[in-house]
Amino acid sequence: MIVYVEYVIIDNMVIDTLILLLTKQLAKLKTTKSRLFFSSLFGTTIALIGPLLPSIINLIIKPLVAILMVIVAFKIENKRQFWGAICLFFLSTFLFGGACYGICEMLGIHIIIKNGMMYEYKFPIGLALLICSFVYFLAKNIINYCLNLQKQSKNLFQIEIVSNKNNFVGTAFLDTGNCLLMNNKPITIINYKVFNKLYPNIPLEYVLLKKDMGLPNQKYFEVKSITQNAEKILTFEVDKIILQNKQVENAVVGLSLGNFKKSTNSDVIISSKIIGE
CATH class of the missing domain: 1.10.274 (Enzyme I; Chain A, domain 2)
Known part of the structure; x- marks a missing residue:
């Protein structure tokens, strides 16, 4: 050898x-x-x-x-x-x-x-x-x-979003850097999957063309997403958000078309302000 x-x-x-x-x-x-x-x-x-x-x-x-x-x-x-x-x-x-x-x-x-x-x-x-x-x-x-x-897993929470008798139940990611506010209310970011669950009759084209969809307090403004890309998101109010046995009435939601689920393992991004931290 x-x-x-x-x-x-x-x-x-x-x-x-x-x-x-x-x-x-x-x-x-x-x-x-x-x-x-x-x-x-x-x-x-x-x-x-x-x-x-x-x-x-x-x-x-x-x-x-x-x-x-x-x-x-x-x-x-x-x-x-x-x-x-x-x-x-x-x-x-x-x-x-x-x-x-x-x-x-x-x-x-x-x-x-x-x-x-x-x-x-x-x-x-x-x-x-x-x-x-x-x-x-x-x-x-x-x-x-x-x-x-x-x-x-330390930043994941169970969440329920209710709007017009439709609801979404899933996982939300706590982003401590999310300081977005509208009318002094924290903005909860959702993806299109959640939006489609809440509003199945509103086509994606309406969102892309920024049409008036009759959503409560509907607005568009530019933000920097968790993926570090600048985008204009649709914001509006939903009936309520239920999180950790806490119920937030007329909560503000923002629709992001970015693919943040891959980096957060969730369909919703919440601010620490919404859970009182």
């Missing part, structure tokens, strides 16, 4: 960096490029000499190497953060290693474990990098999605 040193160096440098980056994202740690580089370099150096050492020595030094890599890579502020980073570093390592091992088994590629992972001569060059890069990309996006979902 032939092991090419340059491949071991490249593989370990990149994979160690990916493990550290994933640990950083999971633990929300502070670091720099130079810290990540020297930490990965240290891990790679140990990986090079590891196969030359007895198994018992490797068993002892590898956890110590992981601890030192974390210390070098991150700015640790307290013991809790330190042990959290260590646990997440091992978790990330097992995630990458397990993915490599599992995919190799599925592809029928056999690997030999001896004082660390060593490639069989049939092991495709760069496959480990490809697998780990894919795992990192997937894990990073899952983490971002979960964090955004958690952040959004």
Whole structure:
């Protein structure tokens, strides 16, 4: 079996960096490029000499190497953060290693474990990098999605809008930056889905052509939406809005044709003023 040193160096440098980056994202740690580089370099150096050492020595030094890599890579502020980073570093390592091992088994590629992972001569060059890069990309996006979902869930409320005996029940997003007012009343932004539910007989063309639709206190004015695009929105009053057991009579609503549902996971954007914050 032939092991090419340059491949071991490249593989370990990149994979160690990916493990550290994933640990950083999971633990929300502070670091720099130079810290990540020297930490990965240290891990790679140990990986090079590891196969030359007895198994018992490797068993002892590898956890110590992981601890030192974390210390070098991150700015640790307290013991809790330190042990959290260590646990997440091992978790990330097992995630990458397990993915490599599992995919190799599925592809029928056999690997030999001896004082660390060593490639069989049939092991495709760069496959480990490809697998780990894919795992990192997937894990990073899952983490971002979960964090955004958690952040959004704190600002989501159940809402009911009533107008002309029609009503819409759905989810509203609390936008603390929404300070829009009309006649000293906060403006609740809705999308066309909500508008069509409340006024099914008013076609979209009337809205686009800014026709008089007979809506209470109907007006048009320009605002900057949550998507940062300037647009003229239709504003009018509805019979009432029910939110958190609070009922607002003759509430002001603004129709936005922008696609804010993708960024807010809701069909309605409310102001903090409407819930009394």
